[in-house]
Amino acid sequence: MVISTCAVRTSDHNDNPMDTPMIEFYLNGEPQRCVSLAPDTSILELLRNDLQRTGTKEGCASGDCGACTVAIGEPGQDGRLHYYSTNACITPAHQLQGRHLVTVEGLARGDALHPVQAAMVECHASQCGFCTPGIVMSLFTLHERQRQSPIALDDACLEATLGGNLCRCTGYRPIQKAARHMANQPDVRPPWADDPKLDNDTAALGNTLEATGYAIPNTLATLHALRRQYPTARLVAGATDLWLEATQRLEAFENLIDISRVAELQAIDETPDGWWIGASVTYARLEPLLDEVYPAFARLLRRLGSSQIRNRGTLGGNIANASPIGDTPPILLALDAHLALEGPNGARKMPLDAFFLDYKRTALEPGEFIRAIFLPRPERDQHLEVWKLSKRREDDISAVLGAFAWREENGCLHDVHLAFGGMDATPRRAQATEAVLEGHSADMATFEAARQALERDFQPLDDVRGSAAYRRLAAANLLERLRLTIDHDAAQEVCLDAYAH
Template sequence: MIDFYLNGQRQQCADVSPDTSALELLRLFLGKTGTKEGCASGDCGACTVAIGEPDGQGGLVYHNANACIMPAHQLHGCHLVTVEGLARGDALHPVQAAMVDCHGSQCGFCTPGIIMSLFTLHEDQRHRPAPLTQERLESALGGNLCRCTGYRPIRDAALSMNEYPDTHPTWADDPDLPRNVETLFTDATQASRPAPRETTGYAMPRDLASLRELRRQHPGSRLVAGGTDLWLEVTQQLKPLEDVVDVHQVAELNTIEETADGWWVGAAVTYRRLEPLFAEHYPAFAHLMHRFASSQIRNRATMGGNVANASPIGDTPPVLLALDARLALDGPEGQRELPIDSFFLDYKKTALQEGEFIRAIFLPRLEERQLKVWKLSKRREDDISAVLAAFSWRLDDGVMRDVHLAFGGMAAIPRRAPQAEAALEGQPPAPAAFEAARAALRQEFQPLDDVRGSSEYRLVAAANLLERLRLMLHKETQTRHDNNTAEVCLDAYAH
């Protein structure tokens, strides 16, 4: 049974298969066809909806999400808002009115998703008034593609929506709605036993003990957290998912624990929740988040899922390799820790044993080390890497120490470049040392050719990113000596 609120009305849906998406639930079970299917892979944003959850202060906070790759069962205990739920009779919501007046829609297929992303932005501005900067606008709409109008009318609508009267939806008049959703949400998250997977094929444990037991009984079940990758097996490969264990509400997997040496991040913590930690302690990681998928994905995707997925072009693993991160693994046979560079074995093959799962990832403090992360992709936002480089080092009396050079997109697994690291270790950041490191890269990697880039392109790009690091270090040295602030190269961001 999926028990949730839809546009202010309680819904209870029974006999929903484990691999049903929120989009299918809306269109096929509930007859709400305003939400469209475009790419069915979380790329275009046509299926964007708003998910409301309790904010802990008696209200609801909304985030946008791709309904096409969201497990329908994860709607349990939430308030789902779709494009049908925004207007107040014939009076349009400010976002809708602005889109009409600014001619932000042509064929209209992508418009519902754009409307819902702007709705969550509008809600955020209502509760946290702040100037609508270009950065905030790009973050809100980076996961929505439009094939007709171009983006200027949509941008104009976003910039003007706050000038319209606050014609809020009828459901927003209900003072009991936040409390009712909170009660449902609390009931959904505090149950101490797994859901009856025998009848649904979908289990949602709430604590670590229940998860371990499920893994003991069903070691072959598929684990899902945000669903942003696993659900592509359903939508793109048409594979059924008949035995699913949902970990996104396991309490122990949702914690961020600070220690003297760093932070243990639970495997089910979303990237959205990690953004403040990155901004304060890992600015290069925070900068990468501008190019990590889209807001719809960051609201749901987890670091644990990105690591466990073991994709050679995942954005997170090279950064974790550069940081010397560690993994806490768990399962029916007990717990163990593993350095992340021992986790990836071969393409899509990891060190996880039968029934095991990732419980947490340890992020060491940078201390005196520096970190740089650069991503190359065809689109600036909402795209997969062709090459991603994560470099970490420290300067000790003018020479480089603890050099870590990690790459994604260069091999069957994300991995470091030990020969190139050795060429830089103990050397000043001079042209000769970096030339040797670039030569070593060609001996260490034999990338594949694919649609994102040829093998030669990737080799050249990786070497150029090393040269960019040298130029950056040279610039910093020159700045200290002669206050020269010339840019090394253009930054690939509008903000």
């Protein structure tokens, strides 16, 4: 077996103490060893600049367009590799350690096209061609899932699969047609699929790494040791936001500690009162639980980002980022979520509404990190509604997001929790508005008083996503939407099933 070795660009800081300079992975079935990788190297840079695999394209460099979509095979508990799509432009190259990377060059078998490629040709689904490799790789991951556990290829499935792939030639109809015709093509498998040892060989490469400026621990104890050794190192999990500092602001990272494989941070532990969700649990893993217990939360996740983003983004990262327009914090605030924190001074717990101090400032002490998020079990007769306002319906940043939790008893509202994002320097609850609604009926007079209280709760700012006046009006209209939702006789909600422009 030939092992390819790539000597790649290094950091300017060659005296970095994190210095076992090698990552090992498989690329389209071929083993790879890459040495002296700069910590801010993305998979896209590694592929195009160092491995000369230019089929993967760079479009936006921010995880929006999907032109750089690749598939990563991750060893599962069943001993098999499970493939998911990701944006190569914002995925750290070091996270390939012990993984199988599949690109568009690795699908065909000689002149015989993979079923995805054959269907794209047959259905004339490629136009200018720039976005085609990313679309093919998104459909490849769907095809792999279909082989293991077939599901109906309905409109919802295809929109979820392709929602992170932009075709500026507006060729979505033939692309969707190609997706439906994949199963009708000859079952051509890539050459690497014939290797019965690939799954085990990939897993045998190991799950941890301590390379130049980049460490991947797999236990909490190792994470604590690394935090003590490198106190200024930044933590990274899904990198869906952090990596924009490299691609958009052109900043360099000296030391990164990757927490995406720490077992304790990957756990979802159920208790009688709810669930402790590890900080590194991805949105994709969280979706089945939320579908069952908080459907409104699950629907929001599908608007938070594309499949590529949800496959990697984490609940802990969305909270720790402390953005005023983060999508999940308002929902968790409305549900009275709590945090488990750990650091050099030990472990502690705190309510989420005490965590956000100011714009991008949190209650985390030096060296401290989020271990888990407690999601309370729904109370009897509890309701939750989540509404997000953004310029695009899918895969866009919120202008305003409202999360509303309440119970009804004897015609009155109880346990009213209202939280908003995009209305202040931090996501937070509308406490004056809650006080007006608590214990009162959901009539027009009560909600008019609540609307006035909402003016006192928030002082939003102007920015590119909306003026302060727009945000005030939008939040007030969401409050009116809540009234109409509670008063079932007043109106019937209409939900858009397609894109609105």
